[in-house]
Amino acid sequence: MKNLKTAFLLIIMLCASIITAQQTPAPKQTNDIAIIGATAHIGNGTIIKNSIIVIKNGKIDLIGDAEKSIIDLNAIETINAKGKHIYPGFIVPNSTLGLIEIDAVKASDDNAEMGSLNPHIRSLIAYNAESKVIETMRPNGVLLGQITPRGGRLSGTSSVVQFDAWNWEDAVIKTDEGLHLNWPGSFSRGNHWLGEAGLQPNKNYNKQIRQLKDYFNECKAYNSGNKTKIHLPFEAVQGIFDGAKKLYIHVNDEKGIIDAMNFAEQNNIKNMIVVGGREAYKVADLLNKNEVPVILQRVHSTPNNEDDDYDLPYKTAKLLVDQDVLVALETSGQMERMNTRNLPFYAGTTVTHGLTKEQALQLITLNPAKILGIDHLYGSLEKGKSATLFISEGDAMDMRTNKLTHAFIDGREISLETHQTELWKRYSEKYKHP
């Protein structure tokens, strides 16, 4: 074991280059690659134990049982992954990766524009593909994300990107795919100076919803008119009525979720998604009936109320999945960007609290792909889809065994090195004992 460790270290050190800034994005796939022998976790709930996957021109050309495969392996590069596990690249929705580099440094913060009604604001153009935080997602298997602006009532428009790119144009998978609405809270904070401690029912709730309704009516009126003057925000909203854009409603409480669903229906919004959904489990049947998916808040959260079950945030996904709600996991909250690399372990926790491993895997692969509308290419290991996948030595949803050896985005084998691994090697080298 010790020898192995040293050997491993040595190999890594040989590969290690002198510290540079960010990892260089991988070039386009040229040679075909076959990965053989791994347990393939398809992402749709099934597995293939002894699998073979052939990657060609960035796509999965073949996936199946290695024993039944009759492909000639002599002509192609093969990776022996016996005893290892292979997964579709994990997808993080509702992320601010690339919009802030360091939380406390204001100059590096581009996540929330001023004002309240900003449907025209586009996250994509501020996305920093070279963020040092983003490259640390990859060694844990998080390869795709929905980059989402924050703040205000209508925060703006999100896009989906992959995490190995030279710039935002290079990174984008789906441009301006959704509009983000922060639903009015059911509680508002009391005025501290008036001695109103704690949270009180939001007195302005109805007014805020009425304002929103008025705003959407204005948008509709504008878009059916002759547009003598261009109104950028109204233009940006149009997509949610004609289905070009999805409407992501960020809402956590039971009543808010019901109100939001009714609101979407009354306004003929084609695709609505609940983001956050802390109390979504209380209305799971309604969500199911209305076919509204939930992008569920960070699994590793403290319960919201003093008397809640200690494991409520851990098991909420299970409560929703049991009612056939389409669920994906998100990571927003304190220190969300750097913490996003723990997305696989959020999924792992849902297994400890009720789901099967393959169900949990769907929450960070095929389900978010469906929700974001990229499932024709991403989210599962299926023939014809993008070869965006990785190999882990063990179960990738358990931090104990999540160890990536290879990762591919669109067939390009990407670097698993980071600013952090480089520092690790540099200082391990410094202390190298004879």
Next chain:
Amino acid sequence: MNKIYLAILTFLCSISFYAQDYFPKNSGVSTDNTNYTAITNAKIFITPTQVIENGTLLIKDGKVVSTGVSVVLPKNTNTMDASGKSIYPSFIDIYSDFGIKKPQSAPRSQTPQYEASRTGYYWNDHIMPENKAISKFNYDSKKADELIKAGFGVVNTHIHDGIVRGSGTLVALNNHSGNETRVIAEKSGQYLSSKKSVTSRQSYPNSLMGSLALLRQMYLDADWYAKGYSKTKDLSLEALNNNKNLVQIIEAGSRANVLRVDKIGDENGIQYVILGGGDEYERIADIKATNAPLIIPINFPKAYDVENTFLVSSLSLHDMRAWNQKPSNPKLLAEHGIPFTLTMHGLKSPADFKTNLLNAIKHGLSKEKALEALTTIPAQLLGKSHVIGSLENGAYANFLITSGDIFNKKTILFENWVQGRQNIIKDMNTIDIRGDYHFSLAGTSYQMSLKGELSKLKSEIKTNTDTYGSKISYNKDWVHISLKTKDSTKQEFIRITAHVTPNKDLKGKAIISDGTALPFSATYSKEDHDEAPKDEKEADIKVTKMFPVTFPNNGYGFTELPKTETLLFKNATVWTNEKEGILKNTDVLIKDGKISKIGENLSSKNAKLIDAKGKHLTAGIIDEHSHIAAASINEGGQNSSAEVTIEDVINETDISIYRNLAGGVTSIQILHGSANPIGGRSAIIKLKWGASANNLIYNNSPKFIKFALGENVKQSRYNNGVRFPQTRMGVEQVYIDYFTRAKAYDALKKSGKPYRRDIELETLAEILNKERFISCHSYVQSEINMLMKVAENFNFNINTFTHILEGYKVADKMKMHGVGGSTFSDWWAYKYEVNDAIPYNASIMHNEGVTVAINSDDAEMSRRLNQEAAKSVKYGNVSEEDALKFVTLNPAKLLHIDHRVGSIKVGKDADVVLWTDHPLSVYAKAEKTIIEGVTYFDLETDKKIRARIKEEKSELINMMMQAKNKGLKTQPIKKKEKEYLHCDSIDNEHL
């Protein structure tokens, strides 16, 4: 009635101010009155226990001359008959701000103020023993009227502002005299609190623990000053010393704070009288043990409005129970022999006082105890029993005349005499004419019934066939009735004016619509005054059961404190953390709170068997860096706060304790925050859910203090930091300065020469003497290196660097210095100084031989520290056995508690966790968490508690719905915002 009352008052005031006898008088001739007044034939409560029937109360010059059944009345006695009435000593409130204007707040500013605003006084503006209530006192006769109506005769008032608030003044609510008469004691009691003054913006203290520390230091300084060592003048300390013999009354405001401030008193030989919070029942035994007399508010909560089911889910069982439990607080205090007085403090209106008092009595407070709490006890507490609180001879003639038992809802308070001066609240000679009458007018026979309060009578007049609109007014033996005539198309009235005869009949005349006067006579037939006044409805609540208090008193509390058990784990995989390593199929016996045996095929007669096949047993998780279970975390009011200690502010009710237990955590260090280079002292506790705050702290706990470096202490994110230091360069100088001073201090102390005891320097001297250890918040290598060098120059070692995210860059230096590192598994990028933080940090430090721990600094992460340890296997290939030690044995070593906890070894404390799976796996749950043989968390029990919470909440909701349907007032649901404290958190005063 109000108007009459005020008119009488005004009349009395205008003619009869007692003039001081040596004052010249220009308004007439001398009118000294030397008459006696006697009130006869009343039931007289001389004290709550000494009662005479048909007695006489004889008073003169505002004082009681004598009471008894056969009092000899001097000839010049003015006698009043009070047959059937009761006389009580009037009430006393010793926690009042009567007549004191609310102090004006200092103007707000963005720039903090660190130094005092005053000179010649104590160094801290919030210490104001020199304040005197009398100098700010302005008699408020309007407010006095309200208090008089509520039955009060005397209040002890004070300036309700600051940590030391100066002396109070004992005032009789005598509207007829001046301050020369009504001020009973000019300096009566000294008042204190833990709350800062609004009049100064001086930052320190900005936490509860800072206030407590400041009080401690102040007492030391006062002592030193009294001995004449100070070279300068300090009017505050002089006043403090002058006030020493007064009763010391401190505002705590909650059960938890009662215990906290009592400790400060005990340390300084002072038994405070303490203003409680009305929640003392939650830890009644601890309250009793303080021996403190209490001042108890009776502002019982109203039922919550629980109709909105969405909002109800955010209401905690604790808050719901409070509605049910709080009215029983006075009863429980009395039952436990805890002396207490009641106060109006906290009540919105004095009118609520009686309602709530009656409610307390309904909940079991005896009437005798209630009366004591309002009369004899407050008098005793102020040392004024000879003049107030009773009707003993020589006491002030402060008394109430009532229609009967003063604690009966229907009883009317007629008069409240203060210093022998009569205040009429309701005229006791008014004949009660409520009831049924009949009369005839112009050949028609009418029935009339009179209802409601005498001052607001309602009349109902009808014949056998019709009901007539009518109005009545009743004033001093005369009634005036207007009666609408039968023909409703004409607006015509019959007006009746009649005199009330002693047998309640009404005789007079009626003037019909054409102006003709007819004789009128109505005959009284039946008494009727059942209707209770509206504002007393609250007292109508049917007293149902009191929900049992749990430990702590929230949903997940224990109904009975759990006991230590003999437990035998069978066939577990045991992670010993000792040289035996990981043992498979092994039994572990726990007995008397210790690990008793480890081996195969163990048996024990009395042990409870636990099948642990396929499960893992590890030592309990220890979190080196936690901020849960504390009411304050940061005292950032100065750049050093070594004098404060988290041990003063442990909050044993924090639900995070239970949730941490559910994550296998058994011991934590609650660290001070990182607001200043020299922070406060830690508390090292075991998560003994249900135990009192003090019982959580380790016995003979190792002494620790938090230091901090970097962005937080230099206020990097302040727009206008003005506190030294503002750079890392300054941080070093802070340390050198303080340690230099501490060294000098220690030398002086050891020399035997007189010295000013300074808790802050004493704490730092403990570090120099290697009696106290430093856990230092640190990020970048330069500052880490700096602090080690500073320590080496002062000949001591830093014990732990916490966070230590660039520890990997100086791991060799750390090893050489002998400091441990307690770090995050994978946090980074949240501020500039953690830009180079890497998840391989733990592994590199570990490989260099540094003792490494993984900590949380976060109430969420601490619930799964085992998983954080597992990340060291992923990032840096630490062995699984060593990784688990990062959250068990290694933090125990860093905290110097490894002789007790941290491994599974015979003789060590039985602090263990049974895991459902491999303890480093995300798939493992803590099934049982045991501390010293007591099972504090158990998955099965947890399920039962969930069911119990649901049941109890439903029951309470039902009761609240019933209360609302009865027409009782409710309060809207508020959601308590759980504050998770971090290094950067400011105080959480409410706990």
